[in-house]
Amino acid sequence: MASDNVFVSPEDSVMTNLSPMDAVEPTVDELLDGALSPYLSDDQDGDSPFVNEDVTKLKHAWVNEKQAPDLLPYETQLVEDLTEMLQFIEALQGEDAGQPFTVMLYQTEVERIKYLLRSYLRTRLQKVERYAMFYSGSEEHLSRMSAGEQQYIHQYRGLFETHMTRTCLDKLPESLRALDETTGNIPWNDTAVVCRVQQDVGEISVTETETVEMRRDNIFLMPYQTVEKLLQSDQVVLL
Amino acid sequence: MLGDTAYKLAQETKRTQAHLTAYNESLVEQLCRETRHIFAQLEALLQKVNPALGRSVDTRAVAAQLAALHATAKRNKRCLLAYHHLRLQFLKSLFWSVGKIPDELKPQLSPQEQDFFSHYAVLVSQYKHPFVDIDLNASELPPRDLFIEVRVLKDCGEIQLEKGSLLLTRNSQHHVKRSDVEHLISQGLLQHIG
Numbered sequence: 547m548a549s550d551n552v553f554v555s556p557e558d559s560v561m562t563n564l565s566p567m568d569a570v571e572p573t574v575d576e577l578l579d580g581a582l583s584p585y586l587s588d589d590q591d592g593d594s595p596f597v598n599e600d601v602t603k604l605k606h607a608w609v610n611e612k613q614a615p616d617l618l619p620y621e622t623q624l625v626e627d628l629t630e631m632l633q634f635i636e637a638l639q640g641e642d643a644g645q646p647f648t649v650m651l652y653q654t655e656v657e658r659i660k661y662l663l664r665s666y667l668r669t670r671l672q673k674v675e676r677y678a679m680f681y682s683g684s685e686e687h688l689s690r691m692s693a694g695e696q697q698y699i700h701q702y703r704g705l706f707e708t709h710m711t712r713t714c715l716d717k718l719p720e721s722l723r724a725l726d727e728t729t730g731n732i733p734w735n736d737t738a739v740v741c742r743v744q745q746d747v748g749e750i751s752v753t754e755t756e757t758v759e760m761r762r763d764n765i766f767l768m769p770y771q772t773v774e775k776l777l778q779s780d781q782v783v784l785l
Numbered sequence: 786m787l788g789d790t791a792y793k794l795a796q797e798t799k800r801t802q803a804h805l806t807a808y809n810e811s812l813v814e815q816l817c818r819e820t821r822h823i824f825a826q827l828e829a830l831l832q833k834v835n836p837a838l839g840r841s842v843d844t845r846a847v848a849a850q851l852a853a854l855h856a857t858a859k860r861n862k863r864c865l866l867a868y869h870h871l872r873l874q875f876l877k878s879l880f881w882s883v884g885k886i887p888d889e890l891k892p893q894l895s896p897q898e899q900d901f902f903s904h905y906a907v908l909v910s911q912y913k914h915p916f917v918d919i920d921l922n923a924s925e926l927p928p929r930d931l932f933i934e935v936r937v938l939k940d941c942g943e944i945q946l947e948k949g950s951l952l953l954t955r956n957s958q959h960h961v962k963r964s965d966v967e968h969l970i971s972q973g974l975l976q977h978i979g
Contacts, residue, residue, distance in 0.1 A: 629916060650931060657928045657964060664919045665927075668881075671912070675877070698912045705908065709873065709901045714865040717817035719824040722862050 613784035
């Protein structure tokens, strides 16, 4: 997956930034240990991977959202935690500059997380707009949206309908004025997606007669609807 | 011929994919008129087959005519919606990439479309209000470097950076933090040079 490769994971990015340096320099862990501690809350260990876990989760959520044809449930907690963390880190950097080198590492990382977040939110907005007619009438999809997105879809639909009415629908005979054609625009859940299995799932049925065994780290290309359930329980991730 | 106007509009829609052409109000108007005319014809036809009038007509011929006219009316509507929808899509992508309507494009838009654009801008800004720190309009490309080299193409005066301020005069070159100047690059005031 190209878009997956573009973003370098936190661990990798540290490596690439350090690569010109020689082995005589302190190791990555030593460097990060000291630098991380001011940003960790008291109940965490100094080398706790707490920052990375959320970022990895966001990365998965982002790729899933990019690849899935349908809207996925909004990661309320994750987005909230990460925005809070970003604000926290930026506030800290104002007062405690630290070593210029580590500060730069952090700022680069912060920029990257911000990119992930905004791309995640944008991807969702694009889907919401595209299927506005369909989603705004479907309880199930509305429940997958954040409060902001629900407000957005409602207003967007209103805006869209007003525009269409004013430009052409009003001039048509009355029986043609309803906006029914666009409701035909629904996500196509048959689209093939590539997924990686995160944990052993066992046999699942692909067609009426066929089943496959999904083991951890297997990679499959299959219709989105087949993996939809597994995706929502985090048993697979899309690639 | 029946359906010709709709075909013209469909062709125009296809051209819109590459670049925005001027809003073709006369064609839209003409197509709407044609559709209304078709409906008048339909009603007249329905009157003809009304059994209460007791006239003998070939019902099969009338049925074929009805079906053809009805299909044309539906197709006209579809073409109209597609035309307007695609233009809105263009406007939206313009909003996300540039943030405003460039002056040279303004004459191409209908007043309703300009309205849509400003309402859309309000809508998006409402949505992103809770996300103070995240600039949703920023580039869709993942960031590679924290600092970038930029050349100033047009005078922008003094801008506020995270720390301090910077005077951007034309043709000067600066080494700045990417997130500070991203919006200026997308507006075409600065040029990113390596």
